[in-house]
Amino acid sequence: GQQVMQIPQYQHVxxxxxxxxxxxxxxxxxxxxxxxxxxxxxxxxxxxxxxxGEVKKQKRLTFQFGEAKKNSSLHITATQTTDVGTYxxxxxxxxxxxxxxxxxxxxxxxx
Amino acid sequence: xxxxxQSPTHLIKTRGQQVTLRxxxxxxxxxxxxxxxxxxxxxxxxxxxxxxEERQRGNFPDRFSGHQxxxxxxxxxxxxxxxxxxxxxLCASSELWGDDGEKLFFGSGTQLSVL
Numbered sequence: 264g265q266q267v268m269q270i271p272q273y274q275h276v277x278x279x280x281x282x283x284x285x286x287x288x289x290x291x292x293x294x295x296x297x298x299x300x301x302x303x304x305x306x307x308x309x310x311x312x313x314x315x316g317e318v319k320k321q322k323r324l325t326f327q328f329g330e331a332k333k334n335s336s337l338h339i340t341a342t343q344t345t346d347v348g349t350y351x352x353x354x355x356x357x358x359x360x361x362x363x364x365x366x367x368x369x370x371x372x373x374x
Numbered sequence: 375x376x377x378x379x380q381s382p383t384h385l386i387k388t389r390g391q392q393v394t395l396r397x398x399x400x401x402x403x404x405x406x407x408x409x410x411x412x413x414x415x416x417x418x419x420x421x422x423x424x425x426x427e428e429r430q431r432g433n434f435p436d437r438f439s440g441h442q443x444x445x446x447x448x449x450x451x452x453x454x455x456x457x458x459x460x461x462x463x464l465c466a467s468s469e470l471w472g473d474d475g476e477k478l479f480f481g482s483g484t485q486l487s488v489l
Contacts, residue, residue: 311476
């Protein structure tokens, strides 16, 4: 069936280091969205990418959508403690209202 | 401007019982989606309601049913509860044509424990 694979499952970083999470879809996506879920919280929308090869930035966060619209990445520069949480990608397939979610990447800041 | 509200926040049931969860969408939103999120996993799509009808359904059994009311609020019903139904149930609202586009706004969820 339709799947969105997300890696890694966890990433431990020192504060100030960079963080990246990757998503790959088995089929072409019409768009991809990214959400952040803090521990004990609910997913919060970060961004939506629609165009092939699109790159968007939000301060220290950079989002990319692949040329084939099958993969995406989120890169955080110089992580801060406020970045802690699980980052999910979620994509729409064409003519489909259902969002297919990745399993998430948990960002853990080492003490 | 109220966001998405869900009730109750926590619920404990026993196997075989039935449960009803409620959701009020963000003001101006007409579409409600329900998700099940097990601990440490991503949200799994249950179904989506638009104009009081189920528009799309994920891979969940018929024990899971829902309803949308004329004011766009929604209910999720689960019959014959199983231990494996224990999870966080999230409601998300959206609007297809509007400033918010296709982004989902989530409620804080209902934590269901089945004993």
